[in-house]
Amino acid sequence: MAIRSILHYPDKRLREKAQPIDVVTPEIVALIEDMKETMYAAPGVGLAAPQIGVALRLFVIDTAGDDEPSELCVFINPEIVARDGEVLWNEGCLSFPGVHEEIDRAERVTVRALDERGRAFELEADGLLAVAIQHENDHLDGVLMVDRMSVLKRRLALRKLQKKQAESANA
Ligand code: GNR
Numbered sequence: 001m002a003i004r005s006i007l008h009y010p011d012k013r014l015r016e017k018a019q020p021i022d023v024v025t026p027e028i029v030a031l032i033e034d035m036k037e038t039m040y041a042a043p044g045v046g047l048a049a050p051q052i053g054v055a056l057r058l059f060v061i062d063t064a065g066d067d068e069p070s071e072l073c074v075f076i077n078p079e080i081v082a083r084d085g086e087v088l089w090n091e092g093c094l095s096f097p098g099v100h101e102e103i104d105r106a107e108r109v110t111v112r113a114l115d116e117r118g119r120a121f122e123l124e125a126d127g128l129l130a131v132a133i134q135h136e137n138d139h140l141d142g143v144l145m146v147d148r149m150s151v152l153k154r155r156l157a158l159r160k161l162q163k164k165q166a167e168s169a170n171a
């Protein structure tokens, strides 16, 4: 197991369309282990494979709070098959350190995917889990949270990110 480094905007690999996974091979299982470790270390609520430079349709999510038992979910080749309602959620993204902004999302989603053993499942989600599923699913299509902001908010968010990146380059 290893912690992988997380790509930051504007890395071009965050813009690629990820490819479906044919078979859950031992290599994919090892990749999933690295993604869990990387997500917990960050720490983050979710992590999509493209964020560590792997263009495959795979993400992991754990929405449990600090004092709750972990609730890890693995989604392989996910498809959001239903969306319902609307919610504004204050989101962050590990590929945009320091940026937090309210994003318009569906309030509830139904997602179909394969789990880490290659078994199909369907899940209905609301709250943070529904928002995280939409956020991670966007990563698989090269869509980032700034793409879902107004022009003004995007400009402010990217300026804030640039400032942070300049600071950490000088540190
Ligand atoms: O850690 C994360 N927190 C978060 C908060 C609200 C909505 C979405 C997220 S996902 C994010 C981790 C990340 O960047 N996943 O791609």
Ligand code: NI
Pocket (backbone or CB within 6 Å): 092, 093, 094, 095, 135, 139
């Ligand atoms: Ni993200």
